[in-house]
Amino acid sequence: MPTDDAPTRADWDRRLAPTGASTDDVRILDVEAAGERISRHAALGRWLRDAAFEAVEGLDEAGAAEARAHGRMKRGLEEQFPALVEAVRDATGGCGHLNLQWRPLQPSYSKVRLVFDGDLEPDVFCALRRPALSAVQYALRAVAEALPKGAPFPNRPNTATGVFECDGRCLGVRYREHPGEGRPDSDSPRRGVVLLPREGDATDEHPEGEAARGIVAYFAPQERERWYER
Incomplete structure (x- = not known):
């Protein structure tokens, strides 16, 4: 031995x-x-x-x-x-x-x-077996789990970063958590996601659901509509 x-x-x-949170479709690594x-x-x-x-x-x-x-x-x-x-x-x-x-x-x-x-020095790396919407959403939750536990400050959001991989393509994903000021549920922070593609500039900040669909489109543009339904 x-x-x-x-x-x-x-x-x-x-x-x-990978961590115990991994599934058949998503392999998660605490970097x-x-x-x-x-x-x-x-x-x-x-x-x-x-x-x-x-x-x-x-x-x-x-x-x-x-x-x-x-x-x-x-x-x-x-x-x-x-x-x-x-x-x-x-x-x-x-x-x-x-x-x-x-x-x-x-x-x-x-x-x-x-x-x-x-x-990038991400908190989490997620390997996707296929770019199904359900798998992407699960991977995003893994990144969100890495957000700091304390409340974010104005103009200084909490952040957590992930890298997603599928078929050898890589995509950076950054969560931002802002104070919920000016909202009826102001005690709840507001979260957004920025995509960090290798090939170009970072995207604007998007709501979680919209970001998930954007990730699907990044990895499977030719099958976008079919993947969105899964």
């Missing part, structure tokens, strides 16, 4: 396993938790600790820019753990990749993070 000191593809797959599980692997943790301190020493000796040092660490991570690179690619449908949160002043607190197209 492999030990925790000898990472295998199966080790990484377990750390990238931050997955990054934490990866960072806690014994072999990766040792490499990360040594690489982080070595990078700091390089800054002291040669005055290298932090961006270059960070880039060298990232390349080193990918070269040292190629199975992890593949596991992340497969678990995210090609939408996600590895990055490092390197802290030069606190190198022992450096860790691995998962980032997505457009440098």
Whole structure:
């Protein structure tokens, strides 16, 4: 049996396993938790600790820019753990990749993070088996669950971000929760959704139902009407 000191593809797959909220149509990944599980692997943790301190020493000796040092660490991570690179690619449908949160002043607190197209760092990743409206609505609820629990402030909405993937296409989704001021049910916050496509600019903010249909249209434009009925 492999030990925790000898990472295998199966080790990484377990750390990238979907949450219990997943269904047959929607596979949900808590992105931050997955990054934490990866960072806690014994072999990766040792490499990360040594690489982080070595990078700091390089800054002291040669005055290298932090961006270059960070880039060298990232390349080193990918070269040292190629199975992890593949596991992340497969678990995210090609939408996600590895990055490092390197802290030069606190190198022992450096860790691995998962980032997505457009440098998004979502709370939730959702892989859709098919772009049915019911599946999209379920995935949107998973993103909404990641919203902060406190009440939003005026001009500073609560936000939560997701990335949806279907057949290798990726779409960023951002929830915004505003105070319900000026409404009869002003105690209830107002929620809207912004779509963040890879190919263009972010959309305007839309109501949840309208956003769900927009996501269906993004992934299945040729079958839009049929999918809307599901």
